[in-house]
Amino acid sequence: MSPTPEPRPAPRQPRADDGPARTVREMFMRGATRSLPFLIVMIPFSVLFGVVATEAGLDVAQVMGFSVLVLAGASQFTAVQLLSDNASVIIVILSCLAVNLRMAMYSASLVPWLRGATGPQKAWIAYALVDQSYAMSIQEYEAHPRLPLAQRLAFFAGVAVVVCLPWMIGSGLGATAGRAIPDDIALDFAMPITFLAMIAPMLRTPAHLAACFVAVAGSLVLAGLPSGLGLLIAAPVGMATGAFVEAWSEHRMRA
């Protein structure tokens, strides 16, 4: 393959509703409305964080501090858990940063799509870059590769508002109202189902399937490693597998 300056999406015909015709405002609304299903999970999960953190001894300001300044669900739960186990500050910080390290991969993966953004825009994107906003946006960018930068940014902003604000409000509610939600409605599984549902339609080529399969197998084999470490090994191995299969099938087509 030749080095192409533009991101090269997998061969796929743009749909009739392809992005360039949409205004910035429409893209913001599209990002916001497409993210609404996340709220089914996000609101109870954020309330739960408020409740759990309050039970661990944090006050409302600290709960909000976590949800506004850190804004990363899994690591917030990890921090509260470790703090109430009396782990040392350095252990708490390192474990939680390890849990969040996967976001460096999101950051790298967005570079081809958002590199033209200004410094402050990139800072806001970085602030709001969570699993949901990443997954939603990369899915949109790959499906509509010719969207202009302003529309890409607007879509991200729409997703981020719907995903991040309720997280902050919900944890505040949990900390003040502090009523435990029933734990028999299997909400634990909403997150896996949402992510699998987003990823499955993206598995378009043998290379995508291979990347996914190797990463999943690796994360299961390495599940015994401490927080987040297995993922940091399994995911790059999966990505390399995808790249390898892609290069190999291109080579074979040319031959």
Add this chain to the structure above:
Amino acid sequence: MNAHVSDPTVWLVIVVLGIGTFLIRWSFLGALGSRDLPSWVMRMLRYTPVAVLPALVAPLVVWPAATGGQLDPARMAAAGVTVAVGLWSRSMIGAILAGAITLFAMLYMS
């Protein structure tokens, strides 16, 4: 306040974690500027979502915290149906609904 954890300690964790997490998220996007990435890096990055997100949830599917890490047929089936419907229909909402219905139906029957 918890007798064991002091207020300043909690705030120290919050602030350091906030800054550290921001820097992780900002890292490549912010520091690379407008430079081009090498083509082999671009090739790998195309597979970030399909590698990271399934690997993130795979252990939650196989060893759910809700069942104390025991294999759970309902959750395994729900994950399988979600992926199958997503692959077949290319619809995210359709896949979520199919997975949720499978999960609740199987939890209800058991």
